[in-house]
Amino acid sequence: MKIIVQKFGGTSVSTQQRREMVADKVIDAIKKGYKPVVVVSAIGRKGDPYATDTLLSLIDNEKAYLEKREYDILMSCGEIISCVVMAEVLSKRGLKPRVLTGGQAGIITNDNFGNADILRIDTTKLINYINEGYVPVVAGFQGMTQSGEITTLGRGGSDITGTALGAALKAEFVEIYTDVDGIMTADPRIVDDAHLIETMSYNEVFQFADQGAKVIHPRAVEYAMKVNIPVYIKNTMSNSKGTLITASRESIGRIITGITHMSSRTQISVEYGEENQYADDVFDILAANKISIDLINVFPNYRVFTVDSKQEENVKKILDELKLKYTVVSNCSKIAVIGNGMRGIPGVMAKILKALKEKNIKVLQTADSHTTIWCLVKEEDTTNAIKALHEAFEL
Ligand code: ADP
Ligand code: MG
Secondary structure, three states: OOEEEEEEOHHHHOOHHHHHHHHHHHHHHHHOOOEEEEEEOOOOOOOOOOOHHHHHOOOOOOOOOOOHHHHHHHHHHHHHHHHHHHHHHHHHOOOOEEEEOOOOOOEEEOOOOOOOOEEEEOOHHHHHHHHOOOEEEEEOOEEEEOOOOEEEOOOOOHHHHHHHHHHHOOOOOEEEEEOOOOOEOOOOOOOOOOOEOOEEEHHHHHHHHHOOOOOOOHHHHHHHHHHOOOEEEEEOOOOOOOEEEEOOOOOOOOOOOEEEEEEEEEEEEEEOOOOOOOHHHHHHHHHHOOOOOEEEEEOOOEEEEEEEHHHHHHHHHHHHHOOOOEEEEEEEEEEEEEOHHHOOOOOHHHHHHHHHHHOOOOOOEEEEOOOEEEEEEEHHHHHHHHHHHHHHOOO
8 A cells, every 4th residue: 555645734725725736736646546644734824813823822822821731732723623624625626534633643642742752653543544545634733642632743843743654654755745846955035046956865954954944844854764754845836846855865966955044043152260160060050951052162261152042031040140251142043054065075164254254244153063064143144144155155
């Protein structure tokens, strides 16, 4: 039985016209001899009536009167509604859909509400439905604990549902349908002439996703990579070939694969010296407070790192309590230049710095690994920096 998983994002199911296009993709797959399992996200984006953010806006998100468990029940509704609406379209088109919540689809998670991990997937029910000629339509982004509590998998988690189900069902491949033609050399909303990357390795895509390219959730890439299942990123609204993600090292010949970024970063420099007796403990104390830091540079007299801007006030409080001297640069953006091919190639960093300097963009900090070079810039420079680098590397 040639099972495939087709996951459709929020914009793909946002209007009746688009839902018809979704149905086209499902019917096409059936015509090709596949047994599709459909996964959907909540309908639309912030502002749309049943989008996740809209549901969250019904209650006070800031003060958190409710426990996380209750939030998950609220958030899980968007995908369930979307499933039923999508199922109706499939039914009208002559298919036999079967709507399933994440829990009903056999997705068992731990009880880390809001960001639960999948423990295992019991595919019995799904397989039975497929054998009976149904097209399962599964609510993305959610699961259920062993004891029946509803959980969610973290924002963007429908991608995880897609690849985790694909892996558990031993699907031929997984298709992630979205509103762009595939993974591009940069976010097409930022760089007009960004172009499609036809093939990528799991590792490269993971880097992209982990460094802020929203197009697929990093954990979704991990699930696929574990069992080596091919993943396509495609456009619901076009017939583009999309990006094929496999284990292969297709990066040969290209030094830089693409550019992505993460905004809302805050840079913090902590002075280091005899009067600052607790400076040594800073990293430990931040870790103990579950504040994750990155772009860490250690110098004899000071240390620099960045945090998510949401943590800025927390970090300041901690540093004040320790009576440390520090400086803060708010509203930064971390640009990541990614490419497996840059390993061992000299001059990449120099080229990056030159391209940014030519556009008068101040670089606040850099870091590098074998496959990524990061530059911290002011948030207002994000678009120009990405465009400049995209041009400099002729992507
Ligand atoms: P969905 O709702 O389908 O899951 P997302 O908004 O989560 O869609 O992801 C798709 C978006 O990712 C695109 O609209 C695009 O703006 C953004 N994106 C960011 N970086 C990239 C990239 N390198 N390639 C393609 N899309 C990207
Ligand atoms: Mg998404």
